[in-house]
Amino acid sequence: MLNLHNEKADILVIPKFELRKALQVTTHLAIGAHQDDLEFMASEGILTCFDAHDKWFTGITVTDGRGSPRIGPYSNYNDEQMRELRRQEQRNAAEIGQYAAQIQLDYKSSEVKGSNRKPAVDDLVQILKEMHPRTIYLHQPADKHDTHVAVMMASIEALRSSKDHHIPDRIIGCEGWRGLDWLADDDKVPLDSSKHPALFQKLTQQFDSQISGGKRYDLAVQGRLRANATFFDSYSPDQGELIAWGIDLKPLVLDPSLSMENFIFGHLNQLTQDVTERIRKFS
Template identity: 45%
Template sequence: MIKFSEPGADLFIPGGGSIANALSRTSHLAIAAHQDDIEILAFHGIAECYQQAERGFCGVVVTDGAGSPRAGDYAEYTDEKMQEIRAEEQRAAAKLGKYSAQFQLAYPSHQVKNTPALSLVDELEEILIKTQPEVVYLHNPMDKHDTHVAVFLKSLAALRRLPEKNRPKVVYACEVWRDLDWVCDKEKIALKSDEPRELALALLQVFDSQVSGGKRYDQAVLGRRLAHATFSHSHVVDDVKGVTYAIDVMPLLEDSMLTVEAYVQGFVERFAYSLTTTLAALSQD
């Protein structure tokens, strides 16, 4: 059994049965900062495993859910009450999506952002060892939410600890608080995120404390996925109705000397080069 550092942490097995069996079924795993982030960034993996006996999806939420915006019925709720509600919503999403397992590690956001949080890296490493996923979904290091970036960095640290033979085959860094449509086409990865549409919508609407509490993620996320699919190619009829963009994290695992800063700067420089070369080619001066 994995030893948690935070007293509010828990492991939920939606389908029942033993923890060992649930974790061993994991083929796809997502590590995210907050409740509902998994359902935004990793729906591709959820759908890949949904009702598939040979595949299992495992979710890991790092923080305790404190400090979220609230309005309407939730306007007067304390942080402690909101944490309880958001944790229960995440368990409900895991049950609806038929996840093999759902971890909630309950770290305060400030601890993840402002300290080395070595206990968190230890826990993530142990989860990865116990589950041995083939595919991992993370936040992306260019996200504009500081907690998302911090969780990415802690996740990368855990992945880098793994022996090469035990590492995932694929690691995606996905969009939540900053779209990745600006990344050069040959570098960004379009993850099919349109079916089952009813499940995609229901998974977002489970988080009523956010949707009814002032943030219409259900509309915004599905709208972004559709927009990405529609605007991805100007001269091709849409063959999917929803896309989540991601980038490949494997270069950071294959080269331990590659810094995240250099990795990110590469995307920015290549994007800038593509813009300036297009402008130069089309200039009539």
């Protein structure tokens, strides 16, 4: 059904579906750069769909994970061993989270960040044309991780190319290697991850190659989400325990002439204006 570019691309489908059906029933889709990105940035979608009869989550992981840092029990792993380990960790998370499907495209980061990302874009277009998701989670333009931004750019290109087939209700850029608490409050898209806290914790703990390998993403992400919930409004009680912030990327798909730079600079200019006005108020 799918003719993906990489022979070793990996597809896991929940046992009750065949791949075509799994993609057709998907209501929430996340496209991430690395194994573990989906669970850390798109937890709202995973937790919303878990045990729901009318909602299904599908994840797409674009790169192969071979370049991740490693110390401790994984310090002697070569790149190929790390690739296989991270692939299995992602499959484990998908099974625990009851994803309709988990697709790993198996690109090297250098391939996605290079001048020719067309094969990755073509793969994404092919998958998107089999789906009608209501919500899509992506990385966000102000992320400071090059691979995250490259995958986000490829995803927007694919969504623009497939928009005659379907445009989701929500296309959300998610926090990763930079938070979004700096957005104007009216521009923040709240993503509540308070549902199923035990499941959320279990999902984040599946990526031991990263946790024992020196990166406590499991603690850091929950800390960020708790901080977001508390520091949003100083005059009202918290509206949830774990809140991620998103940014609405749909304008980039609806208007292909809108450049990524102009889009994100518009939001940054609002931050500059907000800070300037508050300082001047008390000068």
